[in-house]
Amino acid sequence: MTTKVVTQKQIYKYFTIHIITTIIMFMIGIVLQQSGYSAPLGVLIGACIGIVITFLSIAFAKRRPDAFFVHYGADIVTRWLHYPLMAFIIMTNLLLVAINLWEIQDLLLQFYLTGTPSWIILGLCGLCISYMARYGIKSMFRAAEGMFYLSMITFIIIPYLVHSNMEWFLARGFATVASVKEAWPTAYHLGSIFGEASLILYIYPYISQATYTRKTTIRFTTLAALMVICHLIPILIVLGPDLAQNLNYPELDIIRLIKSGSYLETLDPIIIALWLVSIFIKLSFILFVISHMLSRILKLKYSKPLIYPICTFIIVSTICLAQSHTQFFSMHNGGVSTCVYISQLIPLLYYVIDVMRKRRKQMEEESL
């Protein structure tokens, strides 16, 4: 069924939430450790990388706007190449969901739900995610439309609330101390996150007004990059680069420094609750794409029955992902971003082969 049910505005709101929630809660500690003052520059470069990857995917999708990629991919390259590549993409996306779930369970267990066994948290999160994915493509984007304004208000209000702690002279460091060489690791890691918008390729037939997708891409990437920078700059100015590098979750420490009234000083549970809903929306979308692709590859008509088992498999993978905190964080420098980049750039291979084949066909027709 290729009814066009997803509008451009929904895509804009969904992908903004998709990108922001991942970066702000998980990646800021690592970004500051690797780049310090050059972090905003790294975010900008990463956003450019993400835009380039997404444009490539969209340009490829535009060639056949009404068919699903998993179907016509077998015609472009041979079946023997197509199915292993699709399997690789599915495994990478499964891994992405597992990694995000692991980080959620780590954050909640460490600060808020000490004593709870991890499989209960994972089971509940998995239940929420699979419910939303089961409802179909419309549910995620409608949920994103609803959460968008609330999330934006929460993310914008935090820098405003800590403004009394800021030492403005430190802002000069962004111009004098920042360098591209320091910013490159950040740009590399964040580029893979901004590039997750290339999942648009797999749901392209569902998008209405598809000719405007490029403009929407630029808009949501810009907004996401702006929001992330609006968070990085206050963290660096309030805590200073040396202290911010040493903290695992600088975001939570910033929230605890809010002085205006004793109620707002313990604001972090509210922020966590709102952010958790946003990240469930993101994970359910990826789960939907996985089950959709799997059902099309195996030529099954319905993708709904696959969602619960895939989710259970993901939960088991999350439990078996890493034994300790240290082992998990060694992965961040150990290749996850490269894995994700490869899965995002696989459509580029198809694009090149498709263009070459079409040209060869044109030349053959002309010579005839």
Place this chain on the structure above:
Amino acid sequence: MIIIAIAYIVIMTYEVYYMKRRSVPIKPYVVLYCFMFIASELLYFFKDEFQLITLIKVLFAPIESILLFK
């Protein structure tokens, strides 16, 4: 392990029941479910000896260290 088995059995019963009601061919789905069940149980059984992260690190760490100029 038992909890994983219970979860899979509940899910399979639920899905098969509804698929039969709507007369959808259940064989490919059941094969897939069994495959995923066995994979989950294997992963869980060997979770102390083999972590998924080692797989990623072995495959991709060399590439990443080149790209990051370390």
Place this chain on the structure above:
Amino acid sequence: MRKLTISLLLLMMLTGCWSSEELNDQAFIGVLIIDRNDDGIEVTFGVPLTTNLASGETSGSASGGEVFGYFSRTAPTLEEAMQKVQGDLSRRANIGQNRNIVVGRRFAEEGITPVLELAARNPNIRMNTNMFLVDGYAKDEVAKATVTSERFFISLLNKYVEHRTALQTTIKDFMLSKASGGDGLLPIINFSDNTEGAMVGKSSTVGTGGAAIIKKGKLVEPILTPDQTSAAQSIRNQLGNYFFSIESPTENGWIGLYSTSVDVKTKIVKKENKYHIVIKPTSEVEAIGNNSTMNFAIYEDVKKLEDSIDQFSDQLHADTMHVIQQTGADVFHFDRYMMVKYPQDWRKIKDHWREYYRDQLAIDIDSDIRIRRKGSTVRSFKSQFIEHNEGD
């Protein structure tokens, strides 16, 4: 039948939390007091005793017993002492509501680094916990002091910081920069006995005193006087109300002045290959007492007075900075200014920043203070009513 199974399954959602935390099972720590004695580190938890509070609500602390309890234990390390104290408490200690840490002098002399490390690493202890120093043995002084103007000792400490009566130093202030990490100023809490200091009725109370200089986590001499502490507060842009007096420029006598806020701007400039930190306090003061025959209506006299106030402020700040700079402790973290403005030169100096700070960094103070109001009377009492009658 199906509805029955579904409703029974839904009952499983009524289970509530997996690991619930009852309020009555927890002891919320109000103040953490750490000191060192001959057997090791002594940790004291200051805990409000909620059972006495609840029953003694209307009649105060006279019936029912004390409202604040101090539980302490000694052990070789901080964490072992905390475990021992927990062994004395009947409830589980919850440090999440703690806002104040008080250290004793001996502990500060041997290094406050264990406390900073504990506060930074433990996710439950907040980074903006205020720190105070007691010039003596902390637990004894705090436990025997009578707090009369507030209900609890901790409310007193919180209000000192909130109303800017005492200098505010948080845990975060020690960690702002690597080159000057562990340097800071700790405000001192005075406990006066019956001979001087605050008194309410017959009991002696708590008050603020000077400040102690901490270098690399250890206390160094000298201890700043209260005036010097006020100057340090103003450099940190924390000075609120301040009373002071100046010699009158025209006649002998003094003029009393009062400033509500001092706005301080700090920056670094490079003059002839030497770095100068320029501190500019600006303020608008009111005259609240004129014990000379100076006439506020004469503009030149007022200008002279303003110049002598500027001089007074420059002198006070320069003396304080001199005292602090001699110890080599960069308590205001001036290295951050250099790092952002001159990063190439900073890279050469940063390994021996403290020596550079002590020997070669010049600190210039440039005050600009105006007299905003001169009070309700036109001429001073002395000149209107006393000196007026001659030959008496």
